[in-house]
Amino acid sequence: MTALPYSYKSPLLTLDHVSMRYGNDLVLRDLNAQVLDVVRPGLSQGQVVGIYGRSGIGKSVLCRLLAGLAAPSAGAVLVGEAQEPVRAGMVGYVQQRYPLFNHYSLRDNLLLAARRHHEAAEAKARVEHYLGRFGLAAHAGKYPAHLSGGQRQRAAIAQQLLCSEHLILLDEPFSGLDVAMIDEVKQLIIEVTTLDELNTVLIVSHDIATTTALADRLWLLAPESSPDTGQLLPGATLSPRHQYNLAQLGLAWHPDVEREPEFAQFVAELKNEIRES
């Protein structure tokens, strides 16, 4: 286990006293967390945050807030170097249902996304760059229905990177993929975080080992007990003890971290924590 040197710069994403309520049902309670721009000596490295929690705890609700698709009942989600309140379109959201248009070719899908931020010539150049970078150039003329699951996943990530502001949210990116495709998507996520424009990737997943191996920070959504009464408080939150800094723990950015005994032990403890939450 080696803790690699790093330091933090400005915040890229802030959850500032975020709560979400539907009628009388408090789903998320007072979430406070931050993703900071990390600086590693001689290296460019984006952030990867793994978001975990039991089924039904509020991960999808949190995703909608992070993506600006719903407004929190209280508090604010702030994004980017300017730390402005998130609006729809600022954070790319790759859902399990891929948002590609079936009647457009892959290239045209990507062009449509890139045109939201760029002039025609610049959009075209960016699309060609991403097609090459993501190994999709040979499939650019195909319609989404004619792509494999892994190719569609790569295309959806490229699409969201082209139209968002360096922050993307991946909802269960490994589900339904075979082992080779999981490796492919893992590699892609590493590439995305080391692209020239340094992206932050948030991954919501039940695949704890795969996601933890990629992440440098983890958030576990869970209920919390009142320090006064010991009774469970309504709604799920991100308590400080459920925000893990893997860089500090010496488990971030190791190429083969899954083979390290400390990693296996950490994942086992984390799974227990999730089970008991």
Ligand SMILES: Nc1ncnc2c1ncn2[C@@H]1O[C@H](COP(=O)(O)OP(=O)(O)OP(=O)(O)O)[C@@H](O)[C@H]1O
């Ligand atoms: N629009 C809504 N109106 C009322 N309740 C909602 C709404 N959206 C979500 N909820 C409730 O919020 C809670 C959290 O749901 P959510 O879908 O975020 O869970 P999850 O953690 O993503 O679960 P899973 O891992 O099973 O996908 C559930 O009790 C759900 O019924």
